[in-house]
Amino acid sequence: MVSRSPLTRGLVSRYVAGTTLDDAMAVTDQLRRQGLEVSLDLLGESVTDLADAERATQEYIEALPALAERAPGSSVSVKLSQLGVAVDQRACAQNLDKLLVAADEHGVLVEVDMEASSVGKAILETFRAVLPRHQQTRIAMQAAMRQTLPDLQSFQEVKPRIRLVKGAFLESLETAAQDKDEVTARYKWFTTWALENLPDPAFGTHDDACIAHVRSEADRLGIDRRAFEFQMLYGVRRQLQQELAREGYRVRVYLPYGSQWYPYLMRRMAERPANLLLFLRSLIGG
Numbered sequence: 001m002v003s004r005s006p007l008t009r010g011l012v013s014r015y016v017a018g019t020t021l022d023d024a025m026a027v028t029d030q031l032r033r034q035g036l037e038v039s040l041d042l043l044g045e046s047v048t049d050l051a052d053a054e055r056a057t058q059e060y061i062e063a064l065p066a067l068a069e070r071a072p073g074s075s076v077s078v079k080l081s082q083l084g085v086a087v088d089q090r091a092c093a094q095n096l097d098k099l100l101v102a103a104d105e106h107g108v109l110v111e112v113d114m115e116a117s118s119v120g121k122a123i124l125e126t127f128r129a130v131l132p133r134h135q136q137t138r139i140a141m142q143a144a145m146r147q148t149l150p151d152l153q154s155f156q157e158v159k160p161r162i163r164l165v166k167g168a169f170l171e172s173l174e175t176a177a178q179d180k181d182e183v184t185a186r187y188k189w190f191t192t193w194a195l196e197n198l199p200d201p202a203f204g205t206h207d208d209a210c211i212a213h214v215r216s217e218a219d220r221l222g223i224d225r226r227a228f229e230f231q232m233l234y235g236v237r238r239q240l241q242q243e244l245a246r247e248g249y250r251v252r253v254y255l256p257y258g259s260q261w262y263p264y265l266m267r268r269m270a271e272r273p274a275n276l277l278l279f280l281r282s283l284i285g286g
Contacts, residue, residue, distance in 0.1 A: 015233070015256070016256050016261040017256065018257050021062070024063075024257035025066055027234070028070065028071050028255065029070065029071075032070075035242070035245040036242070036252070037073055037075075037229070037250060037251065039074065039077045039231065039252050039253070040063060040067060040076045040077065041255060042059055042076075042258050043257065043258035043259075044258060045082070046082065047081070048087060049087070050088060053087065056082045056083060057083055057095040057098060057099055060076055060099050064076070064102055064105075064106040064108050065106060067108050068106035074108060074109070075108060076099075076103065076110055076111070077113055078110060079113045080096065080122070081115055081119055083095040085123060086118075092122075093126045096130055097130055100134040104134065110134070110136075110137050110138070111139070111140070112127050112137065112139045112140065114140040114165070115169065116170075117169070120145070123139075124139075131158050132157070138161040138162060138163055138200075138202065139162055140162065140165055140204065141162045141165070142165055142166065142167030142169075144166055144186060145167055145176050146174075146176060146177070148190070152193075152197075152198075159197065159199055161198065161199055163201075163204050164190055164191065164202070164204060165204040165205070166183050184207065188210065191203060191210070192217050195218060200229075202228065202252065203229070204230075205232075211230065214228070225247070225250070226250055229251065230249055230252070231253075231254060232251065232254065233253070234253050234254060241253065
């Protein structure tokens, strides 16, 4: 009903590129014309069967040729829960390595999403295992998590490329900061730390205060605008994305697609009450 109704179809298409790779590539072309880079995200929930994990891996691999040809410099974002990390960590590592080898062959970057703390340790271990062979791979790190700094400091031989995010998972007070102002303060602190210590950091945020902090700290440290990037969700703050790109910053749009769009859309609605209100109004014809 949601995908077919003329009242809600526009809302769905605002946040999700479509259900097929062709849909995603059409939106990718549009974003590229606006000076924006793309990180393609095949939607899917945590798998409970390794056969599903292998299918997701193969679907990512099949997307690489089109992405390399039509959008050089693009990346794919992958959730290791979708590649089976909660079922068999070794099998997940094999799936990730297979994807990384194929991505290297096509010149496409890979970004590993961070997830809830229940699988966070396994995700970091898997990333750490592949990093020496695939040093351009990026991993998301959550500013709210209390373990983030020790985790980052534990990388010695190879400094990781990261996407810094605030963190959107429900965690305990012991595991993660809960106060909004504290999380923002932690994000700003990690911004400075990443700019000073890590190669090519990405800052995943729509928060004006955090964006301003990235800009001011990069200027203070004498870091070129092309030496880091902002990352934002497809459909969120579109005008700001274009403004930053026009100012010379690298901006990458996290672009979801696939048949499993409904859970993703519900999470986006839950994260932003204004979106939820708009969605509910459209369902009743308001």
